[in-house]
Amino acid sequence: MVKDSRIRSLRAAGLALTTLLIGGGLAVQPAAADTLDIVPAGPQVLEPAPESPTDQFIVGMKDATAQSADKAVRDVAGKAASPLGAVAETSRQNAAGGHVIKLDKSLSAAESALFVKTLRTDPAIAYAEPDDIMHATADATDPGFPDQWNLKGPASINAAGAWDYVQGENVVVAVVDSGITRHEDLDGNVLPGYDMISYAEDARDGDGRDPDPTDQGDWEPAGVCEVGSPAQNSSWHGTHVAGIVAAVTNNGQGITGVAPYSQILPVRAMSYCGGYTSDIADSIIWAAGGTVTGAPVNPNPARVINLSLGGIKPCSATYQNAINFARNAGAVVVVSAGNSNRPAADASPANCENVITVAASNASGGRAQYSNYGSAVDVTAPGGDMSQAAKNGILSTFNFGKTTSAGSAYAWMQGTSMAAPQVAGLAALLISAEGSSVTPAQVEQQLKASSRPLPAGCPAGCGAGLIDANKALSTYGGTAPVNRRKITDFDGDSRSDVLARDSSGRLWLYAGNGYRGWLASRQIGSGWNGMTAIEAPGDFDGDGNADVLARDSSGRLWLYPGNGSGGWLAARQIGSGWNVMTAIEAPGDFNGDYKTDVIARDSAGVLWLYPGNGSGGWLPARQIGQGWNVMTAIEGVGDFNGDGKADVVARNGSGALLLYPGNGSGGWLPAGQIGQGWNIMTAIESPGDFNGDGTVDLLGRASNGDLVLYGGNGSGGWIYATQVGSGWNIMTAIL
Numbered sequence: 001m002v003k004d005s006r007i008r009s010l011r012a013a014g015l016a017l018t019t020l021l022i023g024g025g026l027a028v029q030p031a032a033a034d035t036l037d038i039v040p041a042g043p044q045v046l047e048p049a050p051e052s053p054t055d056q057f058i059v060g061m062k063d064a065t066a067q068s069a070d071k072a073v074r075d076v077a078g079k080a081a082s083p084l085g086a087v088a089e090t091s092r093q094n095a096a097g098g099h100v101i102k103l104d105k106s107l108s109a110a111e112s113a114l115f116v117k118t119l120r121t122d123p124a125i126a127y128a129e130p131d132d133i134m135h136a137t138a139d140a141t142d143p144g145f146p147d148q149w150n151l152k153g154p155a156s157i158n159a160a161g162a163w164d165y166v167q168g169e170n171v172v173v174a175v176v177d178s179g180i181t182r183h184e185d186l187d188g189n190v191l192p193g194y195d196m197i198s199y200a201e202d203a204r205d206g207d208g209r210d211p212d213p214t215d216q217g218d219w220e221p222a223g224v225c226e227v228g229s230p231a232q233n234s235s236w237h238g239t240h241v242a243g244i245v246a247a248v249t250n251n252g253q254g255i256t257g258v259a260p261y262s263q264i265l266p267v268r269a270m271s272y273c274g275g276y277t278s279d280i281a282d283s284i285i286w287a288a289g290g291t292v293t294g295a296p297v298n299p300n301p302a303r304v305i306n307l308s309l310g311g312i313k314p315c316s317a318t319y320q321n322a323i324n325f326a327r328n329a330g331a332v333v334v335v336s337a338g339n340s341n342r343p344a345a346d347a348s349p350a351n352c353e354n355v356i357t358v359a360a361s362n363a364s365g366g367r368a369q370y371s372n373y374g375s376a377v378d379v380t381a382p383g384g385d386m387s388q389a390a391k392n393g394i395l396s397t398f399n400f401g402k403t404t405s406a407g408s409a410y411a412w413m414q415g416t417s418m419a420a421p422q423v424a425g426l427a428a429l430l431i432s433a434e435g436s437s438v439t440p441a442q443v444e445q446q447l448k449a450s451s452r453p454l455p456a457g458c459p460a461g462c463g464a465g466l467i468d469a470n471k472a473l474s475t476y477g478g479t480a481p482v483n484r485r486k487i488t489d490f491d492g493d494s495r496s497d498v499l500a501r502d503s504s505g506r507l508w509l510y511a512g513n514g515y516r517g518w519l520a521s522r523q524i525g526s527g528w529n530g531m532t533a534i535e536a537p538g539d540f541d542g543d544g545n546a547d548v549l550a551r552d553s554s555g556r557l558w559l560y561p562g563n564g565s566g567g568w569l570a571a572r573q574i575g576s577g578w579n580v581m582t583a584i585e586a587p588g589d590f591n592g593d594y595k596t597d598v599i600a601r602d603s604a605g606v607l608w609l610y611p612g613n614g615s616g617g618w619l620p621a622r623q624i625g626q627g628w629n630v631m632t633a634i635e636g637v638g639d640f641n642g643d644g645k646a647d648v649v650a651r652n653g654s655g656a657l658l659l660y661p662g663n664g665s666g667g668w669l670p671a672g673q674i675g676q677g678w679n680i681m682t683a684i685e686s687p688g689d690f691n692g693d694g695t696v697d698l699l700g701r702a703s704n705g706d707l708v709l710y711g712g713n714g715s716g717g718w719i720y721a722t723q724v725g726s727g728w729n730i731m732t733a734i735l
Contacts, residue, residue, distance in 0.1 A: 053106035053107055053108050053109070053112070053226070054106055054107065054112060054130050054131055054132060054133055054276075055102060055103045055104075055105060055106040055107070056100055056101065056102050056103070056130075056131035056276055056278065057077070057100075057101045057103075057112075057115065057116065057119070057128060057129065057130055057131055058094070058098040058099070058100055058101075058128070058129050058130075058131050058277065058278055058316070058317075058318050059073050059076070059077065059098060059099045059101060059119060059125055059127070059128045060097060060098045060099070060125065060126040060127040060128070060317060061073060061099065061124060061125060061126060062123075062124055062125065062126045063124070069099070070091050070093065070099060072124060073091050073099040073101065073125075074088055074091045074101070076119060076122050076124070076125065077091070077101045077103075077119065079118075080115050080118035080119050081103055081115060084107060084111050084114065084115060085105075086103045086104055086105050086107065086115075087103065087104045088101050088102070088103055089102050089103065089104050092198075092293075093293065094278045094281060094282050094292075094318070095281065095282045095285040095286070095290060095291065095292040095293070095322070095325075096278075096281040096282070096285065096317075096318045096319075096321040096322045096325075097318075097321055098127075098278070098317070098318050098321075100131060100198075100276075100278045102199075112130050116128045116129060116130060126317075127317045129277075129316045129317065129318065131276045131277050131278050131318075132276075132277050132311050132313055132316070132348075133273060133274040133275065133276060133277075133311070147395075148255055148256070148394075148395055149363055149382070149392075150381075150382035150384070150394050150418075150422065151256070151258065152693055152694070152695075152714070153693065153719070154365060154455055154691075154693075155361065155362070155363055155364060155365035155382065155455055155456075155466075156382065156693065157258070157381055157382065157422055157426065157466070157467050157468060157469050158468050158469050158470035158471070158692055158693045158694050159258055159425075159426075159469045159470070159694065160470070160642075160693065160694035160695055160714055161469070161470030161473070161474065161689060161692075161693065161694020161695070162426070162429050162469035162470050162472065162473040162474075162477070162694065163260075163694070164473075164694070165429070165433050165473040165474075165477035165478060166261075166429055166432040166433045166473070166477060167249070167259060167260050167261040167262075167429070167432070168246065168257075168258075168259025168260060168261045168262030168425065168428045168429055168432050169261045169262070169432050170432060171259065171262045171263070171303050171304065171428040171431050171432045172191065172262070172263050172264075172265050172300050172301065172302045172303055172304070173245050173246065173259070173262050173263070173264055173265065173302060173303070173304040173305075173306060173424055173425070173428050174193075174264075174265040174266075174267055174283075174287035174288075174302035174304070174305040174306065174331075175238055175241050175242045175245065175264055175265070175266055175267065175306050175308075175421070176267045176269050176280060176283040176284060176287060176305060176306065176307055176309070177237055177238030177241055177242075177266070177267070177268070177269065177270060177306075177308060177309070178215050178218055178235070178236070178237045178238040178268065178269075178270045178271065178275075179193075179195065179213045179214055179215035179216070179238050179266055179268035179270075180193070180213060180214065180215055180238050180239050180242055180264070180266040180268075181214065181215050181236060181239045181399045181405045182405070182408070183239060183243070183397045183399070183408045184253065184254075184408050185243065185247050185248050185251065185253060185254035185255065185397055185408065185410075186239070186242060186243055186246070186247055186248065186264070186397050188248050188251075189246045189247075189248055189257075189260070189261075189262065189263050189264055190242070190263070190264045190266060191263050191264065191265050191266075191300050192211065192300075193211075193213035193265050193266035193267050193268070194209070194210075194211055194213055194267055194268070194283075194286060194295060194298070195209055195210050195211070195212055195213050195214075195268040196209055196267055196268060196269045196279045196280075196282050196283040196286065196292075196295070197209065197268060197269065197270075197271055197275070197279055198276070198278070198279055202271050202272075202273075203216065203271060204216035204217070204271060204272070209294060209295060211296070213266040213267060213268040214268075214405075215234075215236060215237075215238055215239060215268065215399075215405070216271065216404070217234035217236075217272075217401065217403050217404045217405065218232075218234050218235055218237070218270065218271055218272045218273075219231075219232060219233050219234040219272065219402065219403040220232050220272040220273060224272070224273065225272065225273035225274075233402045233403065234399070234401060234402065234403055234404070236398050236399040236401075236411075237270070237308070237413075237417065238266060238268070238270075239396075239397050239398060239399055240396045240397060240398055240411065240413050240417075240418070241306060241308050241396075241417060241418070241420075241421045242264045242266065242397065242421075243255065243257060243396035243397030243398075244257060244258065244394065244396045244418060244421040244422060244425065245257050245258060245259060245262065245264060245306065245421045245422075245424055245425045245428070246258075246259055246260055246261075246262045246263065246264050246425070246428075247260060247396065247397055248260060249261075254397070254410060255395055255396060255397070255410065257425060258421070258422050258424075258425025258426060258428075258429070258469070259425040259426070259428035259429050259432070261432075262425070262428040262432070263300070265287060265298070265300055265302050267283040267286065267287050268283075269282075269283040269309075270309065274309075275309065277316060277318055277319060278318060280307070280309065280319075280322075281318045281319060281321070281322035282295075282322075284305055284307075284322040284323060284325070284326050284333070285322050285325050285326065286298050287301070287302045287305050287326070287331070288301055288302060288305065288325060288326035288329040288330075288331045289301030289302075289329055290325055290326075290329065301329065301330075301331070302331055303330060303331055303332065303427075303428070303431050303436075304331065304332045304334065304424045304427045304428050304431070305326055305331050305332070305333045305334065305424075306334050306420055306421050306424040307333065307334065307335045307336065307349060307355075307420070308336045308415075308416070308417035308418075308420045308421065309336065309417070310335070310336060310338050310347045310348060310349060310350055311347065311348060312338070312340060312342075312346050312347055312348075313347075313348040314348060314351065315348045315349060315351045315352035315353070316348065319348060319349045319352050320352050320353060320354075323349065323352050323353070323354050323355055324353075324354060327354040327440050330436075330439070330440065331440065332356065332424075332427045332431075332440045332443050332444070333354065333355045333356065333440070334355070334356045334358060334420050334421075334423050334424040334427060335349050335350050335352070335355045335356065335357050335358065335420060336350065336357075336358055336360075336415070336416035336417050336419060336420040337350045337357050337358055337359045337360070337371060337372040337373070337376070337377055337416045337419075338350055338371075338372040338416055339360075339370040339371065339372065339415050339416055340370070340372055341369065341370050341371065341372065341373075342372055342373075343372065343373065343374035343375070343376065344357055344359065344372035344373060344374055344376035344377050345374055345375060345376040346372070347372055347376075350372065350376055351376050354440075355378075356378045356379065356423060356427075356444050356447065357376050357377050357378045357379075357463070358377070358378065358379055358380065358381055358416060358419045358420045358422075358423045359371045359372060359373055359377045359379075359380040359381075359383075359416060359419065359458075359462045359463065360380065360381065360382065360383020360384070360414075360415065360416045360418070360419040361380050361381065361382050361383060361419070361454055361458075361462070361466055362382070362383075362384065362385035362392065362456075363382070363384065363385065363392045364455070364456050365454050365455025365456040365466070366454060366455075366456030366457060366458065367380070367454065367458045367460060367462055368383050368384065368385045368414070368416075369385060369387065370385075370414075370415070371383060371416055371419075372416065373458070373460035373461050373462060374460065374461045375461060377461060377462055377463035378444065378447070378448060378463045378464065379423060379447055379448060379451050379462075379463045379464050379465065379466075379467050380419065380451075380454060380458065380462040380463060380465060380466050380467070381419040381420070381422040381423050381466065381467050382394060382418070382419060382422065382466075383414055383415055383416050383417075383418045383419035384412065384413070384414035384415075384418055385414060386412060386414045390412045391412065392412075392414075393412030393413055393414040393418070394412065394413055394414065394418035395410060395411070395412055396410065396411070396413065396418070397409075397410060398410050398411035398413075422467065423447065423467055426447065426467055426469050426472060427443050427447065429469060429472070429473060429477070430443050430446055430447070430472060430473070430476055430477070431443065433473060433476065433477035433478055434476060434477070446472060446475070446476050447464070447467055447472065448463070448464035449464070449475070450467070450468050450471040450472035450475055450476070451463070451464040451465035451466055451467050451468060452465050452466055452468050452471070452514065452515065452692075453465045453466070454466050455515075468514075468692065469694075470689070470692055470693065470694040471495075471514060471692065488536050488538065488546055488687050488688040489546055489688075490509060490511075490536075490546050490562055490566050491509065491511050491564075491565055491566035492545070492564040492565050492566075493511070495511070495512040495513065495514040495692065496512045496514075496687045496688040496689050496690045497509060497510060497511050497512045497518070497546075497687070498510040498512065498518065498685075498687050498690075498699070498734065498735070499524075499534075499536060499548070499734075499735045500728070500731040500733065500734045500735070501528045501529070501531075501534060501731060501732050501733040502730050502731055502732065503529075503730055503731075503732055504526075504529070505526060505527050505528045505529030505530070506523050506525065506526050506528070507523070507524050507525035507526070507528045508521050508522065508523055508524065509521065509522055509523075509524045509566050511566070512687070512690055514691075514692035515691060515692055516690065516691045516692075516709055516711070516722065516724060517724055522566070524566055524567055528550070528733075529732070530552055530553060531550040531551060531552055531553075531733075532551050532552065532553055532579070533550065533551040533578075533581075533583075533584045534548065534549070534550045534551075534733045534735050535548070535549045535550075535584050535585060535586050535598075535735060536548055536549075536586065536735040537549055537586030537588075537596050537598060537612075538586065538588055538596050538638075538688075539562075539596055540559060540561075540586070540596045540598075540612060540616055541559065541561050541614075541615055541616035542595070542614040542615050542616070543561065544564070545561070545562035545563060545564040546562045546564075547559060547560060547561050547562045547568070547616075548560040548562070548568065548735070549574075549584065549586065549598070551578045551579070551581075551584060553579075554576075554579070555576060555577050555578045555579030555580070556573050556575065556576050556578070557573065557574055557575035557576070557578045557584075558571045558572065558573055558574065559571065559572055559573075559574045559616050561616070572616075574616060574617055578600070580602050580603055581600040581601060581602055581603075582601050582602065582603055582629070583600065583601040583628075583631075583634045584598065584599075584600045585598070585599050585600070585634050585635060585636040585648070586598050586599070586636045587599060587636030587637065587638065587646040587647065587648055587662065588636065588638040588639070588646040589612075589646055590609060590611075590636075590646045590662055590666055591609065591611050591664075591665055591666035592645070592664040592665050592666075593611065594614075595611070595612040595613065595614040596612045596614075597609060597610060597611050597612045597618070597646075597666075598610040598612065598618065599624070599634075599636060599648070601628045601629070601631075601634060603629075604626075604629070605626055605627050605628045605629030605630070606623055606625070606626050606628070607623070607624050607625035607626065607628045608621045608622065608623055608624065609621065609622055609623075609624045609666050611666070622666070624666060624667055628650070630652055630653055631650040631651060631652055632651050632652065632653055632679070633650065633651040633678075633681075633683075633684045634648065634649075634650045635648065635649050635650070635684050635685060635686055635698075636648055636686070637649050637686040637696055637698070638686065638688060638696045639662075639696060640659065640686075640696045640712060640716055641659065641661050641714075641715055641716035642695065642714040642715050642716075643661070644664070645661070645662040645663065645664040646662045646664075647659060647660060647661050647662045647668070647716075648660040648662070648668065649674070649684070649686075649698070651678045651679070651681075651684060653679075654676075654679070655676060655677050655678045655679030655680070656673050656675070656676050656678070657673065657674050657675035657676070657678045657684075658671045658672065658673055658674065659671060659672055659673075659674045659716050661716070672716070674716060674717055678700070680702055680703055681700040681701060681702060681703075682701050682702070682703055682729070683699075683700070683701040683731075683733075683734050684698065684699070684700050684701075685698070685699045685700075685734045685735060686698055686699070687699055689712075690709060691709065691711050693711070694714070695711075695712040695713065695714035696712045696714075697709060697710060697711055697712045697718070698710040698712065698718065699724075699734065701728050701729070701731070701734060703729075704729070705726055705727050705728045705729030705730070706723050706725070706726050706728070707723065707724050707725035707726070707728045708721050708722065708723055708724065709721065709722055709723075709724045
């Protein structure tokens with residue numbers, strides 16, 4: 001654990017966080033990582049709910065409108081409770097249609113079963129069930145400062161690319177949880193919520209339900225919640241979950257949420273010892289805009305509701321009624337699968353209908369060892385696994401207090417609780433992109449259709465796979481601004497592809513699979529050995545499809561308009577006299593007018609910008625550089641450094657690779673070296689985002705014919721280099 005003196009020093013250092021803008025998000029750097037002495041926490045395993053005593057039960061009447069229904073329920077409950085030495089003290093109706101009966105003492109599992117069985121024998125009762133106490137599906141450790149591997153990287157949800165489209169604008173996400181604490185990295189995105197905890201003794205705030213959803217802390221002394229239960233510090237679970245969804249971005253501190261422009265609606269339904277099903281059900285209905293007796297109407301109905309909670313029980317009628325209401329009201333209900341390493345079909349509300357049930361993956365891309373699994377799982381998202389290192393958990397907003405609130409902090413946590421809000425955040429991005437008409441069923445289908453297989457597999461069953469925000473938004477989110485990244489999707493499947501010409505003049509399409517490789521190649525042309533230069537500019541004619549530019553031996557420049565399915569329409573000449581150019585490249589939108597441009601170097605080393613007109617031609621060319629004949633390779637890479645402006649990389653005679661950051665108006669900022677030893681490469685090309693993480697990558701062909709992928713880090717460098725092919729020395733052009 002972090003020692004107290006160290007916590008104080010971290011506070012004084014402003015939480016010891018340095019933030020950098022990377023690919024539209026924030027990467028957290030450990031400014032004081034050497035002061036952290038972290039003991040990883042193991043996964044929390046949910047105890048089966050029947051082993052947890054409860055003093056509340058929910059009873060549904062066949063004639064729910066009868067004025068005498070409330071009294072009838074109390075009478076029946078009183079008779080059933082008496083043989084167990086209990087008294088039915090109060091009865092109230094909850095928003096899901098049932099009557100909540102509170103006894104004067106808690107009943108054991110066996111007593112609860114007998115009580116419910118007795119209630120069900122009454123002919124006036126439609127259903128009776130324990131008002132089970134649910135628990136958060138997460139585990140925590142002390143504040144830490146790693147990068148958010150769950151948002152970007154091989155085992156991530158590939159969030160960075162999705163932010164090219166939207167960032168969750170105009171979408172409300174309800175977090176039904178332990179409430180929320182004030183946090184400087186979250187407050188700007190928080191709406192007024194509600195405290196749905198019914199009884200003052202559970203709420204710790206001096207009263208029952210009220211308009212203040214502040215988390216009062218769920219710390220508990222030993223033995224309070226159950227016999228033998230250990231003492232626990234406050235988890236600040238709701239604050240952590242909310243930060244995963246919508247932590248503020250680009251504010252110079254902390255982290256970024258999956259949907260950083262969405263708004264959080266905090267609804268407090270859990271306290272120490274967990275939360276009652278009846279309160280959670282009322283929270284769902286209120287969040288979706290429904291009527292809850294004694295509470296005001298929610299003025300900001302949620303389009304997404306996150307439930308990072310559960311217990312080992314069948315889906316109750318109370319839960320299902322509340323969920324059905326929310327779904328019919330247009331809200332996507334996202335639920336954690338549970339942390340018991342068993343089928344999710346055993347856990348409620350994960351086993352209810354009309355929910356999106358989320359399993360958890362680890363930093364290696366496999367199912368987290370604690371995560372529930374199986375046929376009830378719809379999709380998977382990173383939940384972390386801190387069994388080896390705390391940094392393998394999910395970083396989000398937290399609080400320094402061990403019991404009551406004590407100031408903003410950050411912490412790693414693990415669990416399906418951390419996986420669910422990433423799906424909720426992606427649902428918010430899709431709704432933001434598609435508008436109010438998109439239905440919960442459509443959002444669920446889109447989440448599943450855009451998911452990818454877990455990199456490390458999931459034999460036990462992880463639903464449709466690992467959610468992929470970049471793929472989801474590139475498929476369903478409309479069109480991203482063209483200056484964000486170079487677009488090389490030739491076959492219309494939303495993945496970057498590679499074209500290559502062999503020594504016989506045949507042109508081949510290597511259709512990218514979105515994960516560093518490609519599907520089976522296919523020939524798409526012949527006779528291309530007559531071309532002295534070939535370039536892939538992205539969408540040059542403004543029809544939404546990737547095109548090809550080619551110069552023939554007489555110096556004529558041709559446009560091959562892509563047809564969006566791996567071929568092209570009839571070619572047309574768009575220039576002549578281009579044989580004076582020793583290099584022709586396409587950086588994307590280089591001058592900031594949202595049209596694709598071309599740059600070219602002439603024999604004197606002068607670099608020219610040909611501003612695209614958006615319809616397959618250009619405006620008057622202008623000189624943008626000189627002395628470029630010292631460069632042995634020039635490549636337009638799109639937005640390589642993550643600032644939203646198109647860039648250029650170039651290799652000089654000594655093999656150094658230089659980045660020329662575009663300034664967004666047809667020039668660049670000072671160049672910087674980003675690599676050396678690149679003179680071993682016989683070709684350098686940018687395929688756009690080839691590995692599907694939302695950032696621009698590079699390909700290099702070595703002299704032995706090996707093709708190497710350099711996975712861009714979104715800030716002008718790369719995070720890895722890996723061989724993706726061999727025998728590519730037979731190719732005379734790669735684009």
